[in-house]
Amino acid sequence: MILFENGLLKLDYNPATDILEVAYPDLHDYLLSEIKHSINILIDTIKHYDVKKVLLDSTRTVISVSDEESREIAVYLATxxxxxxxxxxxxxxSSSTTVEITAQGNMRHIKESQLLSYDLQNFNSKAEAETWLKDKSTVEAV
Incomplete structure (x- = not known):
């Protein structure tokens, strides 16, 4: 069920699996404040529905901001x-090598600089990601 949708973000929640699917937004400098606002909506929605599993779909994401701005958004979301x-x-x-290089650097930075309270994994396909999210044996006690 669609919980929220605007021009940047679509939140599609499946209560049976407790997975919230999020299409990661395009990152353009003129949208950064709007993206942060959309992330706030995402976080509020996760809290309201007590979501435990999130699937971030970056397959269509376009990045046209600096590495620093991209990292700022990634850290804002992770925090x-x-x-x-x-x-x-x-x-x-993403199928874009440029997007993936940026994303991998951001993920490495987040993992190194913060003690994450959740597992964060990268996948080549949505099916692999969903399988991992549904696997109860990989959930650590938080």
Whole structure:
């Protein structure tokens, strides 16, 4: 069921699996404040529905901001998720090498600089990501 949708973000929640699917927004400098606002809506929605698993779909994401701005958004999202009860975040990779290089650098930075309260994994396909999210044996006690 669609919980929220605007020009930047679409939140599609499946209560049976407790997976919230999020299409990761395009990153353009003129949208950064709007993206942060949309991330706030995402975090509020996760808290309201007590979501434990998030699938970030980056397959169509376009990035036209600096590495620093992209990292700022990624850290903002990661920090926001730490204030929720999310246990697992699966990210489906982009087919764009440029987007992936940026994303991998951001993920490495987040993992190194913050003690994440959830598992964060990257996947080549949505099916792999969903399988991992549904696997109860990989959920760590939080």
């Amino acid at each position: 926001g998720l730490m204030g929720t009860r999310v246990q697992k975040v699966a990210r489906v990779q």
